[in-house]
Amino acid sequence: MDDIQTIKRVKTFVLPDKCFEKRVACAWRRGNKFSVYPRSQKPNKTTSESSVKTDDKILVISQEIGLFSPILRRLVNEANGTFLSVRKVSETSKNSDNQVEFLKLSRQYRSIIRVCIESLQEAGEKEEDGVTRNDLLSYITIFYSIECIWHLCEILFIDIIPGDVVLPFLLEWVRFHFPRHEQTAAQLLESCERGSEDHPDYWDTVVGMVVQGRVDVARALLKLHSAVDSNEFKLVDNSLRSMPVYSVYGGISTGEFTISWKHWQAECRSKLNSRLLGQQPQLELVMRIMTGEYSAFESIRGKYTSWFDVLGGWLLFTAPWARRHELGSAAAACAGLAAPARSHLDAMVRAALDGDLYQVIHEIQQITDNGWFATHLTDILYQCGKLQILDKHQTDVTCRLRNSLVLEYGSLLLEHRSLWAAGLSYLATCAPEGPRRAELLLERMPIHTEAKAMRVAAEAKKHGLLGVVQAVCAVQSARALWRGAAGAALAWGARARSAAQCGRAAHRALREYCAGRALPAADLLLTAGASLLIDNTLLLLGKYCDFHRLYKSREYKKAAKLLVSLITSNIAPDYFWPTLLLDTLPLLETEEPVLSSDDSYEIMLCLELRADCLDREKADLLRLALARNLARTALQDVEDD
Structure with missing residues (x-):
């Protein structure tokens, strides 16, 4: 079965040229790239070698990386800073205060996502090309889902909730991410006109506010009804006004609140059974929802795009005292109101409410964001001690899971010409494999300018990759020597601490001086100090530069003494x-x-x-x-x- 699923995921490429109709070979290149090329045929007597090679081409196939698009690079760079802050907090703060810091950093991640969504929306409005606009819209959908799940995981696993009563935070999550009737309610309340029931969405908005736990808004909307002074409306308004609301700082225990709540709901049920609301079916529906009647929620489920919209209301009117570990049953009840959804968002929400972080991470890996979400969410959960993943043998693989995601994400960033430094900071947190992988990738990074070589060497030195520093500097020294820049070759050779490179560059400099050119890198050699001892020829060149300095400053005796020492x-x-x-x-x-x-x-x-x-x-x-x-x-x- 697994083999069949794997085969279905294979993507087929139609090779665009006739030369690929011959024997085709494939070779992996750096990163997520591979080359497809026709194998060369041996020329025979009738076919010349040049004609065989004429039609051969190389086709480079690479994975499309959405994070490398200009509009998402800001997300990558800002998230990298927060990632390093999470790492710093986990290393420096080992007490209970770090949970507050982790919560701040989690909200910082979410604000980064929100800024990214706004940037995508602005770009989508300005974009004229239809294909590009569709790509932007797809990214908006992806990051909306990411921010939604991150917020839920923040509530369930990172936030410190007094008394562990999660309902107020869950209602806030529903209101923020699924504002179904927010705009309509604002318009009706702004107009403040009696007889607003003529609005086609009036009753749906009233019910929606009740389901979202916004009782004050629902009461204000009911007062806009032309029959607000009738007994039926007064009865419902009184029930809404007297609804108990639990607060950990309210001065009553959970048990006392439970008794008060059940007494209030029993009164609502008796009013409903008295058939006093028979002439007002919409008010009756509101009262049925307040009593937690399952069929009432079933009747309104079709007006919402997902069962998430009614999750807060179901919990509010059935178990407002529920703890985090009790949310799974509420999710199952709401998901059962209609045909089960098949989206990744549905599966992620169900897994999060069930407390199954392994399934949450498995599902978010299916999102086509190139691993950004899975890496950063897993890392912050791991650093704050809320992640524990066991394999089928009940072995703790939490650290391995976190490291594997960070390593893959860091390696992905190292492929980009400007994001590689951020990728290096991710690999550096996964010792010992991360630094080893960083060393291999940096040594194969294409470096076309001295500025980039300097930065690569500096970043490698910062992370203790001295082998990379020496390799980069040695290559740059050889390149400078090849183009005749003996001074630059000396500078790079000294950074590499390579006796061979320094010796070759010093020989080149001395030969050029003998041919009538000026001594290169005199300032560098005068301040080189102990670095001159790397090679005898470099030492000679450095001391000879010092001799010229003394002679020009008319310190003839010191110059003579130095020259005699060089001769002897x-x-x-x-x-x-x-x-x-x-x-x-x-x-x-x-x-x-x-x-x-x-x-x-x-x-x-x-x-x-x-x-x-x-x-x-x-x-x-x-x-x-x-x-x-x-x-x-x-x-x-x-x-x-």
Whole structure:
């Protein structure tokens, strides 16, 4: 049976080109994409290789992600902030006060949904294309259902209800999400005209207000009837006025309220049985509803689109003291008023009222919102300790369920070019699998600009993904080196802490300097500090930049000392020795000697060992300068003695 259901969900694609009539292969790409391509045929003697490849095409098939549409990205980004706030509250607050914070954050989620619905409505009104408008309307329907179920779950599982008497909150839920006669009642009360019963929806509105528990509005509407002064209307008005209303702060216990309620309902039933309302069938219907008569609710069920509209009224007039765990029977009674609905909304409401969170999550996963609803509702229920899911072996799988939803949602966001950072924050909350998955996905993320590379590296570092930081920086260093930007290559190599990349970039910089170009990234190298120790060539480049800085600032003795240390360290590559040796010439010709006799002997030794790196004329010129400097330093040594 499961196999049959799976087969029904398979979507068939008609491949649009004749080349796919050959042998077809498929390969998964990054994210929810896969490629379909015809397998290449080996050319035979009569068919050239070029003609075989001419007709081949690659077809990329990807899942349509509604959350990636511009109008829904705001929902994703704002929900991400609330998600992180929920995480922070769960980590920092471990007392009873956190339930209040969770309730605030749940309402924040709902306000985000409401803003999204308003944006969709505005866009739908402006949209001229019929297909796009239909898509927007479908999203409006989806998010209306999401907000409705979220509100119900907030009442049943997150809110702190004094005495656990849920009726006032359930009536508020019905009034807010199913305002069947709200507008008509407002119009009738605004006109305030006697004889309003001539309005075609007058009695439906009166009954609707009673069913929603809005007794004061119902009484005000009855006073607009032309026969309001008759005994029948006074009788019903008196019954409505005297109806007991339970309040946890009312000063009476549940038992006392139950006795008072049953006494009031018995009086209503006796008035109904006295046949005093026989001449007013609509008033009789109102009284039958007040006595909780099942057939009365059956008679009005057809005037509503769903059984949710009458749920609050049924509970109000049958069990106003009901606790949360007693709502399942009320839902079953209301759902049985008509043929059972087959919508996801119906199934979700039934499951929520039954307290079956596993079924609630199962149903909301069928909503085509790409997992946004299931992920965030499951997470907040998990963080506030109200989620407990057991498998068929009665093993607690709550954490695994929550993590699987968050991982899938985070991985989905990582596919988007601008939402990937939000996706990373979701994966980071599901250790150890989340960081591992984030590392794999980030390493495969296409990076086309240095700005994005910087951001990827920063986000990866924030979440402790140092391997990703090194990989991104190493790739950027190689790219910069390939396009001839040695300075950028040095900067990226230093961030990656890669000796190989830094060495290659430093060699490129030194070769370019030997060819007559300026030293790259001098400011970076002067402040690199211990990072220069990654590679000898990088160290040479950094110290050589420091030598130029000292020379330009006329600190000749410090410059000379640094240059001699570079020459005697033997870390310079062969192609750079001519530059180092010739840089001693200006220092040998200064008015006051800055190179000692020992320094001159060291330079002479290096010159003789590497005489082939300079042409004869330059070598003789350097020898002459060294001899003159030795003579000056010798005379200076004699005078000092």
